[in-house]
Amino acid sequence: MQKFCENCGAELKENSEVCLECGKYVSKKGNNGNTKNYDENNKLALAGFIVSMVSLLINFAGLVGLAGAILSGTGLVQVSKGNGKGKGMAIAGLIIGIFSILYGIYSIINLADTLSELAIFF
Ligand SMILES: [Zn+2]
Known part of the structure; x- marks a missing residue:
């Protein structure tokens, strides 16, 4: 666990005052009161990434990807504010989620096209 100077931001040696x-x-605690938080993965970023991965299997008209993108986006904002880590995971979840939304929209348009082509024969 690294500690940093509250005054200049320099890295402090362990137990140095x-x-x-x-x-x-500087106090022994340093300025990292939220160190524990910072070391953990952001839960929304993690959840968003998982939901986005699921959306690759179960697209459900892009709705699963939408949920993943929202969770990942919210997680990304939280990580940017220093609330947990997992920026790469959040960005990946966001990209995969958006991809799933686009694929869902594409599928719907494709289905509509197919139905309208079939309609010619009836
Ligand atoms: Zn300093």
């Missing part, structure tokens, strides 16, 4: 860069006294 004085910053070697600027000489400021």
Whole structure:
């Protein structure tokens, strides 16, 4: 677990109480009160990625991809604010989700086309 100086942002040695860069006294805790949070995967980013992967198997007119994209997008915003990690996962989930939405739309248009072509014969 890395600690950083509250004053200049320099990396602190373990258990050091004085910053070697600027000489400021720093508490042993450092400024990373949310370190535990930061080390964990963001749950929305993880959920979004999983839902987007599922959407590749079960498209459901792009609705599963839509859910995955929304979860991933929200997760990405949270990760950007420092709430957990998983930026790459969130971006991947977002891209896969959007891909699934487009595929869903394409399928619907394709189906409509097929039905209208069939309608000529009846
Ligand atoms: Zn410093």
